[in-house]
Amino acid sequence: MIDLEAKLSAASEIIDGRVIKDSQRVAVCVKGLVLGFPATIEAISPGWPFGVMYTVETNVVVDPSQPQRQDLLQLTIYPRMGRGLWSLFTKLLLFESKGMTVHDRKLEGVFNFSYDNSHAAERFVKYPGVSENLMLLETTTKFSEIVIKSDRGIYLSQPTSFNALNLDVCRATFRALGELGQVLFEAF
Numbered sequence: 001m002i003d004l005e006a007k008l009s010a011a012s013e014i015i016d017g018r019v020i021k022d023s024q025r026v027a028v029c030v031k032g033l034v035l036g037f038p039a040t041i042e043a044i045s046p047g048w049p050f051g052v053m054y055t056v057e058t059n060v061v062v063d064p065s066q067p068q069r070q071d072l073l074q075l076t077i078y079p080r081m082g083r084g085l086w087s088l089f090t091k092l093l094l095f096e097s098k099g100m101t102v103h104d105r106k107l108e109g110v111f112n113f114s115y116d117n118s119h120a121a122e123r124f125v126k127y128p129g130v131s132e133n134l135m136l137l138e139t140t141t142k143f144s145e146i147v148i149k150s151d152r153g154i155y156l157s158q159p160t161s162f163n164a165l166n167l168d169v170c171r172a173t174f175r176a177l178g179e180l181g182q183v184l185f186e187a188f
Helices: 004-014 086-093 105-110 118-126 130-141 167-187
Strands: 028-034 037-043 052-057 074-079 111-115 145-149 153-158
Touching: 004 028, 004 167, 028 167, 037 167, 052 167, 074 118, 105 111, 105 130, 111 118, 118 130, 118 167, 130 153, 130 167, 153 167
Parallel strands: none
Antiparallel strands: 028 037, 037 052, 052 153, 074 111, 074 145, 145 153
16 A cells, blocks of 8 residues: 655755645645756545646746737647558558648657647757657657646656556656746746
8 A cells, every 4th residue: 555645845955845735625745846946746645546646837926017928839749649651550540640840750640739829839849858758758758648838837747656656757757847937947
């Protein structure tokens, strides 16, 4: 049996944070910092079938007096169900979308992309280190979705329950999300 309190404490040490008791909203909530950005790991329930959600906020202070920027990016990334030769079958039998292009065949072979600003999406994906971090996140977390908003931050959904979560995977995930957040903060 997994000691939930000990695991929560260990997760809070990973992000130099604290456990938040918010049982009205979620059963698991740990808030802290990753590379100076506010970070959160949450789960609706610690057990199966509920997964873990990671959030890294890159724009904490929003000034309502500033005019709305036109070059904002909202990029959603989903892993492909079928890869290589199987992609033909998943497109035909499971109606898997081709996705939107980011002009990177390697990434497009692994992920489906959806965005609202093609220029900003391509620029983000081609930024040094982004491709490597996305591939690292895919191999370590087997995430189901990443949402990147240039005016807010990054959200990642992992289908692994908190009880089954490996803390080394949690550490690697926050490290990669922190590096992506750094790119988002500096270049967007």
